[in-house]
Amino acid sequence: MPDTLQATRLHYDIANLSCGGCAARAQAAMAAIPGVAEARVNFATRRGDILPGPGFDPAAVGRAMEAAGYPATPHESAPPLRLEVEHLTCGSCVARAEAALRAWPGVEEAQVNLATRRAELRVETGVDLAGLQAHMAEAGYPVHPVETEAAAPSRPREDEAAPYRRAFILSLLLTLPVFVAEMGGHLIPAFHHWLAMTFGETLLRVAQFVLTTAVLAGPGAVFFRLGVPALLRRAPEMNSLVVLGAGAAWAWSTLVTFAPALVPETGRHVYFEAAAVIVTLILLGRWLEARARGHAGAAIAGLMALRPDTALRIGPDGREAEVALDEVRPGDRLRLRPGGRVAVDGVVEDGESHVDEAMLTGEPLPVAKAAGDSVTAGTVNGGGTLVYRATAVGADTVLSRIVAMVEDAQATRLPVQSLIDRVTMIFVPVVLAIALAAGALWLAFGPDPSQALVVTVSVLIIACPCAMGLATPVSILAGTGRAAELGVLFRQGDALQALARVDLVAFDKTGTLTEGRPAVTGLHPADGGSAEDLLSLAAAGERSSEHPLARAIVAAAEERGLALPETGGFANTSGAGITARVGSETLLVGSAAHLQAAGIEVPAPPEGPETVVHVGQSGRYLGRIALSDPLKADAARAVAALKERGIAVAILSGDAEGPVDAVAARLDVTEARAGLSPAGKRAVLDAWREQGRKVAFVGDGINDAPVLAAADVGIALGSGTDVAMEAADVVLVSGAPSAVVTAREVSRRTLRNIAENLVWAFGYNIALIPVAAGALAVFGGPFLSPMLAAGAMAASSVLVVANALRLKRMRAA
Structure with a gap:
């Protein structure tokens, strides 16, 4: 699971909105900006929200919206403010407390929860908190700030x-x-x-x-x-x-x-x-x-209780000292003893062990850890000793962000x-x-x-x-709390209601149904070419890409000890491939369509279950690289469980037809679409929704973000990218496809x-x-x-x- 789960939405004040039609046109103009995965404009608040995707340029927003006639300026808003609310005893108290909060200048939105006795406010920067507290005391519902996400939930109820x-x-x-x-x-x-x-x-x-x-x-x-x-x-x-x-x-x-x-x-x-x-x-x-x-x-208190109070820090002189958790800083080297809990997020530098991550992911089997592997705060070490370097502490750890998601x-x-x-x-x-x-x-x-x-x-x-x-x-309190314990995080409240009504679940393939760790299984240079040259050029271009196929190509080159040429001018075309410069020549690595768009003639590869990546340079076709990606262990069980519940299953992938059909056949999925760009996936989703289907999409990559945002319910794997998780309504911490079934059951039963x-x-x-x-x-x-x-x-x-x-x-x- 990545170590960042922060929100990345950007908020703007929109001028010249005089009716609902203006809002619709402003939203369309905002959505058309290159790199915008999702855009929403609210006529009532005169605000616009953008979910940035690959290639997003913040400066383009001002230019595009000015040209559309709806100037947009970044909205100055303070972070969400959480308050403890006293004297809440019934639903009428909630309504009156909310009305009193919204009446205070600078409070843009307020939601009060009777079960948690808390309010969450969206306020303008510089709002008078002391005045707000006096106002609420006069209204009969005194409020007090929740000081920190980590401390407040752990207070005994x-x-x-x-x-x-x-x-x-x-x-x-x-x-x-x-x-x-x-x-x-x-x-x-x-x-x-x-x-x-x-x-x-x-x-x-x-x-x-x-x-x-x-x-x-x-x-x-x-x-x-x-x-x-x-x-x-x-x-x-x-x-x-x-x-x-x-x-x-x-x-x-x-x-x-x-x-x-x-x-x-x-x-x-x-x-x-x-x-x-x-x-x-x-x-x-x-x-x-x-x-x-x-x-x-109790779920939040239970999650926060996973943190140890101290950590064993290794000083520059090699001496070890037990220090309070709030004294640990990023970059500190820490020792994890057998049976101990990981204090903060980090990367293993020395040692081997198995770590039980069940309390965060719901997965029962311990995960092997060695040098280079990440460890997450709150998980439990097995019988080995590990030395790891802290990468995130305090509120920046995955555990603290999970707690924030659960609270939301x-x-x-x-x-x-x-x-x-x-x-x-x-x-x-x-x-x-x-x-x-x-x-x-x-x-x-x-x-x-x-x-x-x-x-x-x-x-x-x-x-x-x-x-x-x-x-x-x-x-909601009990359901989402239990869901968090099972590794399912509901980021958007509507998803809890919408997921129960879903009748079709569409999966991305690579990294979602498959392990996402493909390996190079074949090098096929064009006539007269060298397999090593083909691989080294492809790896040089893919070094800056986060795609699983790119990582597999780079890993294969490193295993062979190949020298990679210097590249520049890297550009990623979502769902298609990359473009880079090698000296004075242009290198392209990706799908056949990606090379063909640049005028390179690509021979048709033989049909088969392998994924094929094509390589071209300055108009010449250099060859293809074959890769295979095994199915995740629970993929078949997840698809079968969804079908048992009367939910249709489909696969939408940017991969070639051969690998997609092979995966679909193994999982007994009849609806499988291959060679789709993100726009193509979204078009398929839109067509299903026009037929009255309620569609959930499950993905993990940056290129999945627009589709996740467009689906009735977007479900991102916790093993995926931060952009995908921000676009999604639900995050599956474990990254297991079977967690989709768990999420749906939580929604239905709640x-x-x-x-x-x-x-x-x-x-x-x-x-x-x-x-x-x-x-x-x-x-x-x-x-x-x-x-x-x-x-x-x-x-x-x-x-x-x-x-x-x-x-x-x-x-x-």
């Missing part, structure tokens, strides 16, 4: 659950006597008579008042601290419902206890036990929910979430209206005025925007889990709010007790989170 646990235990101890005294008397009449004769009705009620007041003022104070200010701001949320429900039950009971003459005789019932039990059960629900969320988000995925918002947030924004005010209306109707037409109180409190307490707000983000949560959360509220309002009692059925309402509400959120936790049991396909 149990910290959030512990206060709720303590509050629940104290509330339970205070509530039990109240509950036993009141409900025990209803269940066992003799017990009620004994209490009344021993203590007296008035003393019992005073005792219940004292204990219930202690519950509300002590462990239940958190609801009042958050709910009352929200009511005063006219932005009620979940805590406000608890305050109104429990507070109304307590206030009515207090009035009956100390001023019974003010209440009609038929309504002189106390509900202290309801107020106390409501608070206790909701605290229990909050505790269990916080614990479950901690388990759901977990903070993502699926399209359905926006609808949910709009619903939850008005949910609490609607519930308040229903509660007041139901209470007023039962007060006006019911036989007992106290029953109106029961109905009102039950409606307030039964409503659960928490479950609605958590339904999507907690499933979406199914979200659907289950949404059905439960909305169904629960739709079904039980009318019951709490007394709908059954109208037809002679029972009223819903406020205590049962509190239990149901607490259970609703816990069930949503518990259902999402089932995703943690997913296994690699």
